[in-house]
Structures are given as structure tokens and as C-alpha cells.
Amino acid sequence: MPIDSLLQLAVAPDIPQPLVRDSGALVALVLFCTIALGVPLLGNMLMVSDIRRYLRSLRRTLVAVSHAVTPGIPYWARRQRPPCLETLGLQLPCTEEQVLAAYRQKVKELHPDKGGSLQKFLQLQKHYEQAMYLVRAKPNASSASVK
Secondary structure, eight states, X not given: OOHHHHHHHHHOSSOOOOSOOOHHHHHHHHHHHHHHHHHHHHHHHXXXXXXXXXXXXXXXXXXXXXXHHOTTSOHHHHHSOOHHHHHHTOOSSOOHHHHHHHHHHHXXXXXXXXXXXXXXXXHHHHHHHHHHHXXXXXXXXXXXXXX
């Protein structure tokens, strides 16, 4: 065995050899990893932010169009139909006569004397009162500002 190899074993037997012996190669490896992982990550972040911006603009456009199509209906009524009108099968805008006609038709189905449930009948009466209040107060509700 040559003497040089014996000296190397005797002097530093447990020192690990560096993975990259050249500092230029180490810099190139770090630069490559940064570019290989950073560019796609940056692209994904920009894509996600652009999609969120698009969805926000789409929502604003839909709100503007709905205001143009149905200007007399308050915002909360456009967003979802009140349960009292859903029970009666009506849409806003409606008149008191329409509410009364829908109520009379539902009473024929749900009245306890006609085989309906008392609880459902009482719920129908409550929804009728709410619908009448809503229809009567509609001109004031549409002119009020919604925050």
C-alpha cells in the first residue's frame, strides 16, 4: 500500500467528503434549483391571483347587470327569495291581490278541516302576514339604501 494513502487514512478517517468539491458547481446547483422551483411557483401564484381578480370582476358585473334588469327590487330580495314568498309560490314584485290569491289556494290544501296539519296551517298564516307586510312596505324598501 502506498504511504500517501496510509497517511490519509491515519490523519482523517472520519471526515466526510463534500458532495460538491467545486464552489462554482455549488453556486450553479443552487441557481438551477432556485430557477427550476421558483419560476413555476411564481407562475402559479400569478395565475391564482389573476383568477381571483377575474372572479371578483365577474361578480361585480353580475351585480351591475342585475341592478339594471330589476331596479325596483331591493338587494336582499334579489339575492334570495324570502321564505314567506317561497311558501306562497310568489316572486317579487307582486301585489296584495296576488298574495291573497296564493294564500287562499294554499289554505285549501293545508287547512286542518281539509286534512292538513295544524302546524303547517299556522306556519302558512305566519308567512301570509309576512308576505303582506313585505308587499305593502315594498316601495319604501326599494328606495332605502342597502349598506
